[in-house]
Amino acid sequence: MKSPLLGAFDGARPGEHMLGPIQKLDVPMHTFDLNEEVDFCIVGVGSGGGVLLQRLARAGFHVVGIEAGPFWDTERDWVSDEAGSSKLYWNELRITGGEDPITLGANNSGRGVGGGSVHWAGFTPRFHPSDFRVYSEDGVGVDWPITYDDLKPYYELLEKEIPVSGPAYYPWGDPHGYSYAPHPLGGVGDILVEGCTKLGIRVVPGGPVAINEGSHADRPHCIYRGFCIQGCKVGAKQSTLVSHVPDAVRHGAEIRADSMVFRINMGKDGRVTGVSYFDSNGNTREQKAKVVIVAGYAIETPRLLLNSACPGFEDGLANSSGTVGKYLMVQIGNVVLGRFPGLVRMYKAPPAHALTEEFYETNPKNDFVRGFAIQTVGPLPIAFAKQMMVAKGAWGWGMRRVMMDYNHWTALGVLGEILPWEDNRVELADETDHHGIRVAKVTFSLHENDKKIAKAGVEKTSEILYAAGAEEVVEEPRYAHLVGGARMGSDPRTSVTDKWGRTHDIPNLFICDGSLLPTQGSANPGLTIQALAARAADFLISNGPDLMKRERRMVAVTDPPVRHDLSPRGTSGRGVPRIKARRRG
Amino acid sequence: MKIKNARKTVIREDAVTFQVDEGRLPVNPQTGKPIRPMAQPGYYPGYSTLSQQAFWDEATRKVVLARVEQVPPIRFFSSDEAELMQAVCDRVLPQDDRDEAHKIPVVNYIDDRLYNQRIDGYRFEDMPPDHEAHRLGLQAIETIAREMYGKSFTQLDQTEQDTILKSLHDGKPTAAHDIWQKMSIHRFWMLLLQDVVDAYYAHPYAWDEIGFGGPAYPRGYMRLEGGKPEPWEVDERRYEWEAPAGSLSDRYEPIGGPRHHKQQTPGQEGTH
Numbered sequence: 001m002k003s004p005l006l007g008a009f010d011g012a013r014p015g016e017h018m019l020g021p022i023q024k025l026d027v028p029m030h031t032f033d034l035n036e037e038v039d040f041c042i043v044g045v046g047s048g049g050g051v052l053l054q055r056l057a058r059a060g061f062h063v064v065g066i067e068a069g070p071f072w073d074t075e076r077d078w079v080s081d082e083a084g085s086s087k088l089y090w091n092e093l094r095i096t097g098g099e100d101p102i103t104l105g106a107n108n109s110g111r112g113v114g115g116g117s118v119h120w121a122g123f124t125p126r127f128h129p130s131d132f133r134v135y136s137e138d139g140v141g142v143d144w145p146i147t148y149d150d151l152k153p154y155y156e157l158l159e160k161e162i163p164v165s166g167p168a169y170y171p172w173g174d175p176h177g178y179s180y181a182p183h184p185l186g187g188v189g190d191i192l193v194e195g196c197t198k199l200g201i202r203v204v205p206g207g208p209v210a211i212n213e214g215s216h217a218d219r220p221h222c223i224y225r226g227f228c229i230q231g232c233k234v235g236a237k238q239s240t241l242v243s244h245v246p247d248a249v250r251h252g253a254e255i256r257a258d259s260m261v262f263r264i265n266m267g268k269d270g271r272v273t274g275v276s277y278f279d280s281n282g283n284t285r286e287q288k289a290k291v292v293i294v295a296g297y298a299i300e301t302p303r304l305l306l307n308s309a310c311p312g313f314e315d316g317l318a319n320s321s322g323t324v325g326k327y328l329m330v331q332i333g334n335v336v337l338g339r340f341p342g343l344v345r346m347y348k349a350p351p352a353h354a355l356t357e358e359f360y361e362t363n364p365k366n367d368f369v370r371g372f373a374i375q376t377v378g379p380l381p382i383a384f385a386k387q388m389m390v391a392k393g394a395w396g397w398g399m400r401r402v403m404m405d406y407n408h409w410t411a412l413g414v415l416g417e418i419l420p421w422e423d424n425r426v427e428l429a430d431e432t433d434h435h436g437i438r439v440a441k442v443t444f445s446l447h448e449n450d451k452k453i454a455k456a457g458v459e460k461t462s463e464i465l466y467a468a469g470a471e472e473v474v475e476e477p478r479y480a481h482l483v484g485g486a487r488m489g490s491d492p493r494t495s496v497t498d499k500w501g502r503t504h505d506i507p508n509l510f511i512c513d514g515s516l517l518p519t520q521g522s523a524n525p526g527l528t529i530q531a532l533a534a535r536a537a538d539f540l541i542s543n544g545p546d547l548m549k550r551e552r553r554m555v556a557v558t559d560p561p562v563r564h565d566l567s568p569r570g571t572s573g574r575g576v577p578r579i580k581a582r583r584r585g
Numbered sequence: 586m587k588i589k590n591a592r593k594t595v596i597r598e599d600a601v602t603f604q605v606d607e608g609r610l611p612v613n614p615q616t617g618k619p620i621r622p623m624a625q626p627g628y629y630p631g632y633s634t635l636s637q638q639a640f641w642d643e644a645t646r647k648v649v650l651a652r653v654e655q656v657p658p659i660r661f662f663s664s665d666e667a668e669l670m671q672a673v674c675d676r677v678l679p680q681d682d683r684d685e686a687h688k689i690p691v692v693n694y695i696d697d698r699l700y701n702q703r704i705d706g707y708r709f710e711d712m713p714p715d716h717e718a719h720r721l722g723l724q725a726i727e728t729i730a731r732e733m734y735g736k737s738f739t740q741l742d743q744t745e746q747d748t749i750l751k752s753l754h755d756g757k758p759t760a761a762h763d764i765w766q767k768m769s770i771h772r773f774w775m776l777l778l779q780d781v782v783d784a785y786y787a788h789p790y791a792w793d794e795i796g797f798g799g800p801a802y803p804r805g806y807m808r809l810e811g812g813k814p815e816p817w818e819v820d821e822r823r824y825e826w827e828a829p830a831g832s833l834s835d836r837y838e839p840i841g842g843p844r845h846h847k848q849q850t851p852g853q854e855g856t857h
Contacts (some may be wrong), residue, residue, distance in 0.1 A: 008639045009640070009641065009802075011642045011643030075642070078644065080642065080802040081787075086705075090706050091703070091705060092706060093708060094706060094707045096708070103705075105706025109706060187811070223801070227801065227802070234805075343821060345814075349806070380797070382783055393754070393838045393840050394837060395834055396679060396747065396828075396833075397829075397834045399678060401828075403795050404628060406795040407795070407797075
C-alpha cells in the first residue's frame with residue numbers, strides 16, 4: 001500500500017472543534033446562565049435557524065439556539081462514506097401515509113447543527129417572480145404575502161455569504177449573474193448539456209450551487225469527490241454550520257446541542273415565556289426567552305406547535321386558523337436514469353452542477369399550470385441500487401448485473417412544483433417517541449396537476465437523455481424537499497404567520513424555516529429559506545425593543561431597512577457580478 | 586494490512602453449504618460452462634478501494650475497516666430465523682459468484698440494524714415496525730414454501746426459492762394471507778430489498794465489483810469527464826455472463842407487476 005506524500009491523513013486533533021480541515025470553532029463558546037431570560041430563543045439551528053442566530057448575535061442580542069442533534073466536529077464525526085452518514089438525517093420515528101406517502105429521514109430531513117443544509121446537494125436557484133403570485137397568475141395555490149422584489153436583496157446577500165458559484169449570466173426568472181465562478185462539469189453535467197444542446201434547450205453548467213469553486217478565507221475549494229449529501233468534510237459546500245454558525249458563536253450566541261424542545265410555554269398574558277426541552281443528559285430544562293422563534297422545518301415545527309397545546313390554545317399554538325400542519329408540500333423529484341455505451345462514473349463531481357429551468361413557468365400549451373426544472377444528480381451506489389429496485393424492478397441476479405453497470409449510468413432529476421393542498425398535512429400520531437412526546441403523522445396525496453407535471457418532466461428528461469446518446473432510459477418516482485406546514489400569509493384566517501414569520505396569534509412567537517413557504521416553485525428551497533431568515537432578522541432587530549415589551553402588540557418598524565452590515569466576516573462586499581439583474585416592472 | 590475473512594462470524598456449521606453448487610453459478614455463454622467463484626466478480630479486475638486507505642481520512646478509515654473486519658454477531662434473529670434469512674438473502678442478492686472469503690455478510694448487517702432498532706426516520710401507516718415486518722416476512726416466506734412445496738424454504742432448489750420470491754415481487758403470494766393483512770406486501774418486499782442492498786453496496790468488495798471510487802477525502806478526484814479513471818482506478822474489462830439457468834431473477838419487471846405504479850419508494854436517499 002502506497003502512502004500519501006504527506007503521510008496518512010490523521011484527521012481530528014485533540015481539543016479542537018473543526019469545521020472542515022482549516023476552520024476552527026472558537027471554544028469554549030459563551031454560555032448563558034440557565035435561569036437568564038434571553039432575548040431570543042431559536043428552536044432548531046438549521047438553514048433558517050443558523051442564519052437567524054448569526055444575525056441576532058451580531059446585532060448584540062442574547063440569543064440561544066436549541067438543537068435536537070449534535071454540534072458536529074466535521075473532521076471527527078463525518079465520513080466519506082454513504083452508509084456511514086445516516087446520522088446526518090432525522091431518523092426518529094414519524095408515521096407516513098396518504099395515497100402517495102412521502103418518505104422522510106434521509107430523503108429530506110436533517111438533524112444536528114446545520115440541519116438540512118448539511119445534507120443538501122446545494123443547488124441554490126432563486127425562486128422566480130411568478131412563484132410569489134401563483135394564485136394571481138394561474139388561479140391555483142395562493143399568493144405570497146411578499147413579492148420577489150421584497151426578497152431579492154436578501155437573495156443577493158446570501159449568494160455572497162454562502163457563497164454561491166454559478167454562471168456569469170443566469171437567464172431564467174429574474175435574470176442575474178453570479179460573483180463566484182461556476183464549477184467544471186462532471187460526467188452527468190456533460191450529458192445534460194449535450195442533450196439540451198442537441199434539442200436547443202438552454203442549460204447552465206457549473207451552478208448555481210452553494211459550493212466553493214475557489215478557496216475563500218477558511219473555506220477550501222471543492223475537491224469533486226461527490227459526497228455532498230453525505231456532509232461535506234471538505235468545508236467547500238455551504239451548510240450554516242460552516243458559513244454562519246462560527247460567526248454566531250464568535251458574537252456570543254450559545255448553541256445547546258443534543259437538546260430536544262418538546263413544548264413552547266405560554267404565559268397568562270397570551271405571550272410565550274420560553275421553551276421546555278430535554279437536555280443532552282435527558283433532563284427536563286426550561287429556557288426563558290422574550291421572543292421564541294421556531295425553526296424546526298416542515299414536520300417538527302408543526303409537531304411542536306401542536307404538542308404545545310394548552311388551555312386557551314387547545315388546538316395547538318398559533319393555530320386559530322386551523323392551518324398549522326396543513327398545506328405541506330414536497331417537490332416532484334423523479335429521477336430519470338439513462339444507460340450510456342461509454343463510462344460516465346457519475347460519482348465524481350458534486351451531484352448538483354448543471355440545470356435547466358426552461359420548463360419552469362406556466363405554458364398555455366401544457367395541460368397543467370406551473371412547471372419543472374431538470375437538474376444533475378449523482379447517486380452513490382446504495383442510492384442507485386434503490387433507484388434500480390424501483391425503476392427497473394431489479395432484484396437478484398438482475399440487481400447484481402445492473403449494478404455492475406453503475407459506471408455506465410447517468411441520473412438526472414426532475415424538480416417539479418407540487419401545489420399546496422389542504423389535505424396534505426402534518427398531525428400528531430398516537431405513538432410517542434422515546435421521550436414520550438407524540439410523533440408526527442404525515443399524510444400526502446398527489447393531485448391531478450402534480451401528476452401531470454411529473455409526467456411531463458419525466459418525458460422531457462428522457463428526451464434529453466436519448467438526445468445525449470442514452471441507449472436505455474428508466475425512471476424512479478420520488479419526492480424532494482419538504483416545505484409548508486405553517487405558512488405565512490396576509491389573512492390570519494388562512495395562514496399561521498404574517499410576512500415576517502410572526503404568528504398571527506401570539507405576538508412574541510415566530511417561525512423561521514421552510515414551513516413558512518406558501519408555494520414552492522420548481523427551485524430548490526434552501527437559498528430561499530436562508531434569505532427569508534435574513535429578512536426576518538432585519539425585522540426582529542429593528543423591532544427588538546417593541547417585541548420584548550409585554551404590554552405592546554404593535555411594532556414601530558413595519559418596513560425595516562436591509563442591513564448590509566450583518567454578514568459573516570469576510571463575505572459582504574466581496575465578489576462583483578458582472579451582470580446585475582435589472583428587473584422590469 | 587490484511588483484511589480478514591468477513592464471512593467467518595456467520596453461523597453456518599453445515600459443511601455441505603460450503604460446497605459449490607454448480608447449478609447456482611453464473612454461466613459463460615460462449616462455453617456454456619459455469620464461471621468458478623471469484624474473489625472479485627465484476628469488470629474491474631485488480632481494482633481495490635481498500636488499497637487506497639492511506640489516502641482516506643481517519644474517521645472514514647475506521648468506519649469502513651470496521652465494516653470489513655468487525656462483522657456484527659447475529660443477535661436479533663433466532664438461529665432458525667438467521668438460517669432462513671440467509672437462504673432468502675442468498676436469492677434476493679445471490680453471491681454464488683463470490684468465493685467464500687469474499688462473500689459479503691449482509692444478514693449480519695441487517696441483524697445489527699434490527700437489533701439496535703435503527704430506523705430510517707419513518708414508518709408507513711400500513712406497516713408494522715421494521716423489526717416486526719422482517720419477522721412476519723420470514724414467517725410468510727416459510728408458510729408459502731410449505732404450502733407450495735411441503736418443505737422449508739431452506740430445503741428448496743433455487744427455482745422454487747425464486748418462484749416464491751418472485752411472487753412477492755409481483756405482489757401475488759399464494760399463501761400467508763393473514764400476514765399480508767398486517768402489512769403491505771410490496772412495502773415488505775422493498776424493505777427487504779432495500780436492507781439487502783444497503784448492506785451489500787456499503788461494502789468495499791462491492792465497490793471493487795462495480796468500479797465505484799470509494800472514499801475520496803481528502804484527495805478528491807481530478808478526472809471528472811468522459812468516465813476516465815483516476816491513476817489508482819482501472820479501466821473496465823467486460824465479460825459476458827448469464828445467470829444460472831434455474832434462477833428467475835435476471836429479468837426486469839416492475840414491482841407489483843405491470844401497470845403497478847406507486848409514487849414512492851421507501852428509504853430513497855436524497856438526491857437533489
